[in-house]
Amino acid sequence: MxxxxxxxxxxxxxxxxxxxxxxxxxxxxxxGATFPQSVDIVIGGGGQDSGQGKIQDDLLAIGxxxxxxxxxxxxxxxVCGLYQLFGHFFETSEGERLEGIGxxxxxxxxxxxxxxxxxxxxxxxxxxxxxxxxxxxxxLAAGQPAFGRVVKGAGNNGQDKTEGAVHxxxxxxxxxxxxxxxxxxxxxxxxxxxxxxxxxxxxxAEVDDRVADRARAVAKRRPR
Amino acid sequence: xxxxxxxxxxxxxxxxxSWGLSQAAVVRIGRLVKRLTRLRGGGTALPGLxxxxxxxxxxxxxxxxxxxxxxxxxxTNGKTTTTKxxxxxxxxxxxxxxxxxxxxxxxxxxxxxxxxxxxxxGRLLVDVAVLxxxxxxAVKFVEQMTPAYSLLLNVSRDQLDRFGEIDYTARLLExxxxxxxxxxxxxxxxxxxxxxxxxxxxxxxxxxxGLGAGLRADFPGDDHLYGRGSGDGASPEPRTVDVLLAxxxxxxxxxxxxxxxxxxxxxxxxxxxxxxxxAAALSLVRMVxxxxxxxxxxxxxxxxxxxxxxxxxxIDVGGSELEIVLVKNPVGFRLALASYARxxxxxxxxxxxxxxxxxxxxxxxxVDFTELSQVELVSGSRAFDMALRLQYDDVAVGRVEPxxxxxxxxxxxxxxxxxxxCTYTAMMKLRHLLEPRFDLVSID
Numbered sequence: 001m002x003x004x005x006x007x008x009x010x011x012x013x014x015x016x017x018x019x020x021x022x023x024x025x026x027x028x029x030x031x032g033a034t035f036p037q038s039v040d041i042v043i044g045g046g047g048q049d050s051g052q053g054k055i056q057d058d059l060l061a062i063g064x065x066x067x068x069x070x071x072x073x074x075x076x077x078x079v080c081g082l083y084q085l086f087g088h089f090f091e092t093s094e095g096e097r098l099e100g101i102g103x104x105x106x107x108x109x110x111x112x113x114x115x116x117x118x119x120x121x122x123x124x125x126x127x128x129x130x131x132x133x134x135x136x137x138x139x140l141a142a143g144q145p146a147f148g149r150v151v152k153g154a155g156n157n158g159q160d161k162t163e164g165a166v167h168x169x170x171x172x173x174x175x176x177x178x179x180x181x182x183x184x185x186x187x188x189x190x191x192x193x194x195x196x197x198x199x200x201x202x203x204x205a206e207v208d209d210r211v212a213d214r215a216r217a218v219a220k221r222r223p224r
Numbered sequence: 225x226x227x228x229x230x231x232x233x234x235x236x237x238x239x240x241x242s243w244g245l246s247q248a249a250v251v252r253i254g255r256l257v258k259r260l261t262r263l264r265g266g267g268t269a270l271p272g273l274x275x276x277x278x279x280x281x282x283x284x285x286x287x288x289x290x291x292x293x294x295x296x297x298x299x300t301n302g303k304t305t306t307t308k309x310x311x312x313x314x315x316x317x318x319x320x321x322x323x324x325x326x327x328x329x330x331x332x333x334x335x336x337x338x339x340x341x342x343x344x345x346g347r348l349l350v351d352v353a354v355l356x357x358x359x360x361x362a363v364k365f366v367e368q369m370t371p372a373y374s375l376l377l378n379v380s381r382d383q384l385d386r387f388g389e390i391d392y393t394a395r396l397l398e399x400x401x402x403x404x405x406x407x408x409x410x411x412x413x414x415x416x417x418x419x420x421x422x423x424x425x426x427x428x429x430x431x432x433x434g435l436g437a438g439l440r441a442d443f444p445g446d447d448h449l450y451g452r453g454s455g456d457g458a459s460p461e462p463r464t465v466d467v468l469l470a471x472x473x474x475x476x477x478x479x480x481x482x483x484x485x486x487x488x489x490x491x492x493x494x495x496x497x498x499x500x501x502x503a504a505a506l507s508l509v510r511m512v513x514x515x516x517x518x519x520x521x522x523x524x525x526x527x528x529x530x531x532x533x534x535x536x537x538x539i540d541v542g543g544s545e546l547e548i549v550l551v552k553n554p555v556g557f558r559l560a561l562a563s564y565a566r567x568x569x570x571x572x573x574x575x576x577x578x579x580x581x582x583x584x585x586x587x588x589x590x591v592d593f594t595e596l597s598q599v600e601l602v603s604g605s606r607a608f609d610m611a612l613r614l615q616y617d618d619v620a621v622g623r624v625e626p627x628x629x630x631x632x633x634x635x636x637x638x639x640x641x642x643x644x645x646c647t648y649t650a651m652m653k654l655r656h657l658l659e660p661r662f663d664l665v666s667i668d
Contacts, residue, residue, distance in 0.1 A: 008589030008616075015616050117583070131584045176586040181612055211615055211624075215608035218626075222577065222605075 006045030006079050008178025012187050013041060020191065020205045031058035035065050040194040041075050042066070044082030056098050059085055063101035070103055075169040075193035079179065083164065083172035084108040084136050093135070104165040104172055105141035111157075117224040119153030119175055121163045125186045127151070128163075129219045130175030138174075140165055147173050152224065169193045182216055184209045248346050250279040254339045271339060272332035282335055283368045286342065292319065292352030294369055295512065298362050298400055299377025299417070300393065301556045302501040304532050305493060306377060307356035309505035316525035317513055320350040330361040331368075352512075359396045366403035374404040375508045377501070379416040380555040381587065390416070398423055409433060409508045413440070413460045433507040434465040435500065436480075439472060442496055444558060467507040472499050479503060481510070481519065489523055493531040494538075495549075495563040497556070502526055533655055541636055541662055545569075547643045550651050552582070554590035560645060565595055569641040573614075574604040574628060574650035581647035585609045593617040600638060603631035604650050628653050 010026060017024040027036050031054065059082075066086075070076065084090040085100040092098070093110035114135045121128045128148055137157040140146060146156070147164025155163035156174070164173035171190075173179065180187040188204065195202035245253075258271040275282050287294050297307045311323045324337045334355060343349055357365055379394045394416040401408045401420045408424060411417045412434035421430050435443060470485060471478035477499040478488045491499060506526070510517045531537045539546045547569065551557040577583050585606050593613065598620040602611045607626040614621050625631040628650060635642055646654060 006586075006589075008586065008613075011589065011616050131586060133584060176584065178586055178589045181589070181616060182609070211608055211612045214624075215606075215612045218606065218608050222583075 006043075006176065006178060009043050009045070009077060009079065009180045012178070012180035012184075013043065013191065016184070016187055016191055016207065017194075019207050020188075021203065022191075022195070031055050035062045039069060039074060040198045041077075041190060042069065043076070044078045045080065056085065059101060060099060066101060067103060070168045070170045072197065073169050073193060074197050075190040076171065077180070077190060078170065078172045079176065080134060080174055083174065084138065086170070086172050087138065087165070090136060103167050103170055105144040106138050106165055106172075108136040108138040111135050111137040115154035115158055115174075117153055118219060118222045119155070119163065120151040120220055121148030121153075121155065121175075122151050123148035123186075125183075125189050127216075127220075128173075128175065128179070128183050128186060129216045130173070130177040130179050130182065132174045133176065134174050138165075147171055152220075177219070182212055182219060184212045245278060247279060247282075247285065250275055250282065251339060251342060251346050253278065254336070258336060258339055269330065269332035269336050272334070272336035275335050275339065276332060281368070283331070283338075283365075286338055286346075286348055287353050287369055290348065290350065290353055292512070293372030293406070295352060295354045295373045295375070295508070296357045296362065296365070296371045296400060296404075297354065297375045297377070297508075298357045298359055298397055299375075299411075300359070300380045300553060302377050302497060302504070303356045303358075305498055306375065306501040306505050307354055308532050309502055309526070309529060310375070310508055311354050312529050313505060313509040313522055313525050314352065314354065314512070316521055317509070317516065317518065319352055321352055321354055322348055322350045323354045324356055330358055331365050334365070357400065359393055359400075362400045363396060366400055371400070371404045372406045373408070373508065373512055374400050375409040375504055376401060376411065376417050376420065377504055378411055378414045381553055381590070394419075404428060407431065407511045409466075409504065409511060411504065412463050412465050413443075415458050415460055418460055418463070429511065431466040431507055431511050432463050433467045433500075433503040434460075434463075434469070436468055436470040439469060442472070442562070443500065444555070466510060467503045469500050469503040472496055475499075477502060479506060479523075481506075486519065486523055489527045491527065492529060494547075495560065497559045497563070498531070533651070539658065539662055541642070541658075544639065545641045546636075546658075547641070548651060548654060549643065549645050551645050551647060554587050557588075557591040557645070561591070561593070561595060564643065567641070567643075569643040570600045570635060570638040571596065571598075572601040572603060572631060572635045572642070572644045572646075573599055573610055574602075574631065574644060574646040574654070575606045575610045576604045576647050576650045577606045578649045581649050588613045593619050598622070601625055601631045601635055603628050604647065629657060632657055 014024050014026060029035060078086045085098065086103045087100045087106035087108055088102050089100050090098045090108045091110065114133060116133045119130050119132050132153060139157055140162055145166050146162035147166050150161045150163050155161060164171065192202040254271045254275040257274045261270050297303050297310065307323060311321050314321050322341050324334045341348055376397045379390060379397060381390055397417065398420045401424055407429040409431050410421055412432035424430060466482065468480040469477060470480045475491045475494055476488050477491050479486045491502060506522060509522060537548060549560050551560055575585065577585055588610060594617045596619045599614060600622040602621055602624045603626060605626060607624050611621050611624045625634065632654060644654065
């Protein structure tokens with residue numbers, strides 16, 4: 001599930017981990033493969049509707065493992081398609097329902113038009129800048145915290161100003177961009193959680209994020 | 225039945241359009257609007273909009289009577305270059321051809337472009353029209369006109385903020401094929417395009433162009449990038465190919481027509497994807513000409529072809545060479561980087577995010593830049609996003625200068641060969657800046 005440049009998120013974690021002095025290793029998980037034993041951070045991306053059908057069975061099969069990891073405070077970033085399947089279900093506009101693993105107390109239904117454009121949200125980690133492109137409309141249950149509040153753009157459903165969802169250290173979002181390169185402080189939040197899970201501590205190095213800051217400033221001013 | 229009235233209106237503009245105007249009057253109004261927009265710098269489809277409003281059947285009236293009909297070329301990458309190749313090959317074979325200017329592949333732009341081609345009676349005195357069609361607007365076009373032939377090049381992730389999904393883009397191309405009356409040429413090695421053959425009626429002739437087995441690895445598609453996300457991980461169906469790109473060494477290409485290998489030809493359009501575009505063009509032209517096709521004439525014309533602006537052309541900038549390379553999507557950028565990898569040059573990358581460039585710059589993260597040793601200048605409205613991309617691939621950047629004019633000036637000051645990878649509107653701006661100063665031979 002990687003049609004929208006979400007490889008950038010994996011690359012950002014990889015490189016930033018190296019810049020902070022760690023030696024990361026990446027395992028790509030494909031349907032049917034054994035889920036790795038030792039996991040410190042999980043990243044999932046977006047794809048076409050047709051792609052979601054293909055990975056669904058495997059996702060349900062590893063659902064308990066993912067819940068267990070979430071309870072252990074393992075950080076996860078789930079973008080777009082996988083964000084939707086981390087909720088209770090995704091219902092296509094044809095009425096077909098794809099069951100999710102319920103890490104987020106949320107439901108998604110295919111809407112009549114795509115929500116596309118530049119997005120800025122306000123979160124506990126500062127402003128997040130990204131780009132959304134989805135026809136799924138996600139509604140969060142009453143007690144389900146959002147990832148952020150929409151400052152510019154549509155977000156989960158274009159109605160309630162929420163964007164994404166959070167459970168323990170699991171973050172779901174519709175934002176591409178890619179997300180983590182343009183939001184380095186948030187990338188480091190995920191890395192810190194990964195290091196804490198693995199080593200009990202996180203030693204950060206000085207990383208030069210000036211280019212990311214300029215890119216954010218430009219992206220924020222772009223028209224919707 | 226889709227398509228317009230072929231053969232109605234008896235080849236002239238003698239009837240009435242809307243608003244009680246004669247069709248000839250509509251053309252005069254359109255041309256006037258065109259002259260006025262040119263005074264303001266041109267480049268808009270306003271004349272086309274005006275004509276369409278006044279005469280909604282303009283295209284059908286003007287293109288319908290053509291003896292050879294309308295040929296359309298569409299797909300994610302290569303439309304402009306391939307259309308130009310098809311036009312040149314048909315002209316070399318003795319046909320009079322009208323075509324649309326690059327960048328005007330929306331219906332409105334096509335209408336605007338045709339205004340200048342009409343004779344005083346309002347007729348197009350040509351045998352055939354070869355039109356480059358944007359995938360999304362192709363649907364509207366085939367509602368008005370039935371193409372006699374169509375050529376579908378490829379489908380890959382491109383401007384998803386406009387198309388939404390690759391499958392949707394493939395369906396748009398399928399619509400074009402299904403609206404075609406006589407013959408369709410498909411890319412055998414693009415799974416999503418090849419599949420379209422199953423949806424065509426038996427009366428329509430289908431031919432294929434494709435890659436020799438040894439070359440497949442040199443043409444990574446979306447499947448390589450996305451681990452089989454598109455096309456279900458399926459392989460291309462084995463089919464007989466009319467024109468095969470059998471071999472490629474730098475810019476020397478060897479084609480096979482059926483089983484018959486042709487003598488190698490030196491292409492002036494650099495870039496391996498242009499060799500495959502040539503195979504596509506040859507296949508279409510051979511189908512259109514049928515018995516009239518002369519292999520020798522075609523191959524000589526192919527070797528003489530100069531690229532369209534921004535598609536691998538070399539411009540002489542006061543003694544050194546400047547190459548402008550258009551990049552629109554991950555597959556195109558990857559192929560461009562691979563094609564130019566062995567030719568050192570001072571490099572600039574210019575990324576804009578207007579509608580025509582694609583507003584979502586996420587696509588840059590699906591391109592691997594690690595083979596670049598360094599980039600002298602990064603420019604365009606999303607220069608900092610591009611610089612950020614390079615930072616994560618450990619590519620040294622000289623300077624980030626979003627303003628294209630300043631960046632171009634600085635690049636031109638460096639000695640030796642120079643190269644600019646740029647998105648569409650950045651390319652148009654660069655052309656505008658370069659035209660008054662240097663001799664741009666193939667302005668199309």
